[in-house]
Amino acid sequence: MFTSLKRKLVGTPIASAEAHNERLTKVRALAVFSSDALSSVAYATEEVLLVLMLAGSMALGYSIPISLAIIGLLLIVVISYRQTIYTYPNGGGAFIVAKENLGEAAGLVAAAALLTDYVLTVSVSASAGIEAFTSAFPQLLPHKVLLCMGAIALLGVIR
Numbered sequence: 001m002f003t004s005l006k007r008k009l010v011g012t013p014i015a016s017a018e019a020h021n022e023r024l025t026k027v028r029a030l031a032v033f034s035s036d037a038l039s040s041v042a043y044a045t046e047e048v049l050l051v052l053m054l055a056g057s058m059a060l061g062y063s064i065p066i067s068l069a070i071i072g073l074l075l076i077v078v079i080s081y082r083q084t085i086y087t088y089p090n091g092g093g094a095f096i097v098a099k100e101n102l103g104e105a106a107g108l109v110a111a112a113a114l115l116t117d118y119v120l121t122v123s124v125s126a127s128a129g130i131e132a133f134t135s136a137f138p139q140l141l142p143h144k145v146l147l148c149m150g151a152i153a154l155l156g157v158i159r
Contacts, residue, residue: 006157045070126151 014022048066052059084092094114099107130147134140140147 010158122152122155123148126155 045067049060049063052063052066084097088097094110095107098110126148130144130151133147134144
């Protein structure tokens, strides 16, 4: 029953032999693969300001240096990605890059870090979306956890 429902919602899977013909355009790839960095930037700013507000109005002065540090970190990530793309033009994820340059243990650590990041990105994005949704519909506040679980399940089915 689940398989037939999934087929109706998202269609039939692509055969492995045909998968190499399915490529994303640069615009679609940017939208799909940049969501991790974009979600971190979107949610991090609000959370940093909330913590600084709790520390007091004098602590809000640290928001600019923290913002500059975040911008610096993003620049490091962009430079790192560019170097990886040039060095591994046929694809080189964190596992492959770390394994070839630092050994198998480093590759496994990189893979575990990515899996953790993917889980946290989905969790944070779903909870932020449901938070915004329940702020518009306060009668749903008691069901936030269930709504988050439903959103994550929906993302899993669509994937």
